[in-house]
Amino acid sequence: MRLPKAIxxxxxxxxGKTKLGVDLAKKFNGEIVSADSRxxxxxxxxxxxxxxxxxxxxxxxxxxxxxDILEPDREFSSADFQKEAFKTINKIIKxxxxxxxxxxxxxxxxxxxxxxxxxxLDHDPKIRDRVRKMSLEEKQQALEKIDPAAYEKIDRNNxxxxxxxxxxxxxxGKKFEDFxxxxxxxxxxxxxxxxxSLDTIKERVKKRLEERFEAGMIEEVAGVLKRKKAxxxxxxxxxxxxxxxxxxLEGRINKQELExxxxxxxxxxxxxQITWFGKDQRINWIEDSSKEPENLVRDFIKK
RNA sequence: CCGAGGGUGGCAGAGUGGUCAAUUGCAACAGACUGUAAAUCUGUCGGGCUUGUCCCUACGGGGGUUCGAAUCCCUCUCCUCGGA
Numbered sequence: 001m002r003l004p005k006a007i008x009x010x011x012x013x014x015x016g017k018t019k020l021g022v023d024l025a026k027k028f029n030g031e032i033v034s035a036d037s038r039x040x041x042x043x044x045x046x047x048x049x050x051x052x053x054x055x056x057x058x059x060x061x062x063x064x065x066x067x068d069i070l071e072p073d074r075e076f077s078s079a080d081f082q083k084e085a086f087k088t089i090n091k092i093i094k095x096x097x098x099x100x101x102x103x104x105x106x107x108x109x110x111x112x113x114x115x116x117x118x119x120x121l122d123h124d125p126k127i128r129d130r131v132r133k134m135s136l137e138e139k140q141q142a143l144e145k146i147d148p149a150a151y152e153k154i155d156r157n158n159x160x161x162x163x164x165x166x167x168x169x170x171x172x173g174k175k176f177e178d179f180x181x182x183x184x185x186x187x188x189x190x191x192x193x194x195x196x197s198l199d200t201i202k203e204r205v206k207k208r209l210e211e212r213f214e215a216g217m218i219e220e221v222a223g224v225l226k227r228k229k230a231x232x233x234x235x236x237x238x239x240x241x242x243x244x245x246x247x248x249l250e251g252r253i254n255k256q257e258l259e260x261x262x263x264x265x266x267x268x269x270x271x272x273q274i275t276w277f278g279k280d281q282r283i284n285w286i287e288d289s290s291k292e293p294e295n296l297v298r299d300f301i302k303k
Numbered sequence: 304c305c306g307a308g309g310g311u312g313g314c315a316g317a318g319u320g321g322u323c324a325a326u327u328g329c330a331a332c333a334g335a336c337u338g339u340a341a342a343u344c345u346g347u348c349g350g351g352c353u354u355g356u357c358c359c360u361a362c363g364g365g366g367g368u369u370c371g372a373a374u375c376c377c378u379c380u381c382c383u384c385g386g387a
Contacts, residue, residue: 013341036341037339037340037341037342038341048341075339076338076339077338077339077340078337078338078339078340079337079338080338081338082338104341105340105341106336106340107336107337107340107342108340110337111337111338114337116337116338117337118337118338119337119338120338121338123338132339155335155336155343155344155345156344157343157344157345158335158336158343158344158345159343159344160339160340160342160343160344161336161343161344163339164337164338164339167338168338179337180337181337182337183337237339237342238341239340239341239342240341241341242341243341264329264330265341266341268341269341270341271332271333272340272341273341275333275334275335275336276336
């Protein structure tokens with residue numbers, strides 16, 4: 001059985017993914033499915049770079065999904081995202097349109113394109129809470145005791161991974177090792193990638209930051225805090241701009257430090273994105289001016 | 304001009320006779336990643352190759368003491384502070 005077709009537009013931050021996605025959506029009667037771990041949250045449009053005007057072409061608005069679906073004080077995971085994305089993509093296909101997954105959150109993108117199957121577990125907030133409160137050493141010891149085989153293999157200094165492994169063991173009553181990572185793609189994706197040199201990305205990020213400061217990015221965060229849409233803690237988890245601007249508002253860092261921290265951290269994020277996407281042989285990297293993506297998509301659809 | 308302190312690897316900054324090619328942080332480079340992912344974590348980071356308890360070059364320049372110096376002494380030079 002042939003899988004339904006879809007497009008994935010990926011790449012590091014500030015390289016013009018949205019634009020490419022929207023162009024293609026217009027030409028091929030598509031709809032955008034955002035794969036951005038921050039844009040799922042409402043508010044904070046400047047901070048998370050929603051750029052909603054990019055979805056307008058002339059008077060026509062390209063439909064987009066999975067942006068602004070949740071209040072920022074809610075927890076959301078890649079598994080939640082995957083579920084939503086599958087639903088959305090299926091609906092788009094049913095409408096006879098072309099789904100275009102556009103995003104720079106590699107974990108979100110791949111959970112969908114690869115069809116990762118996450119262990120099905122009930123949420124147990126008590127267990128989660130307990131596990132999260134342990135010190136690194138306690139986590140290591142606990143896992144070593146419960147599941148020595150998993151402990152052998154795991155990234156032991158990584159608290160997040162230890163937490164997850166422990167949570168799985170404690171909630172399921174089974175071994176972490178029993179949940180072998182599985183993947184079964186649900187769609188046939190054509191991968192398109194947009195990328196620039198690191199120097200160019202740096203320049204673009206810098207410029208974009210300036211524009212967003214100018215546009216009131218700090219005030220945006222202050223407003224969200226003031227209206228209690230999210231706590232400082234929620235914002236800290238939400239990624240670079242919300243986090244560091246919160247620090248700034250709390251007086252922990254000054255404006256210059258804020259700018260430096262943001263630039264620095266956004267760049268290292270871009271490098272991590274490049275590590276993910278760079279090794280993916282399936283990605284068709286799109287140079288700036290060419291009409292190539294159009295041809296690639298046309299051929300792909302015809303097949 | 305006098306007095307005091309100081310010049311350490313791309314930067315910041317430890318080290319004050321051997322275990323120092325030099326703690327640490329940042330930057331840089333590479334990488335991991337299957338329910339927090341713009342998260343979290345790992346490795347490399349003076350040069351060379353025959354990759355070794357190897358060689359070379361290095362803690363402002365030069366000289367000296369010592370078996371041995373980033374570390375002690377002399378001198379030159381530069382910086383900072385205080386006094387004229």
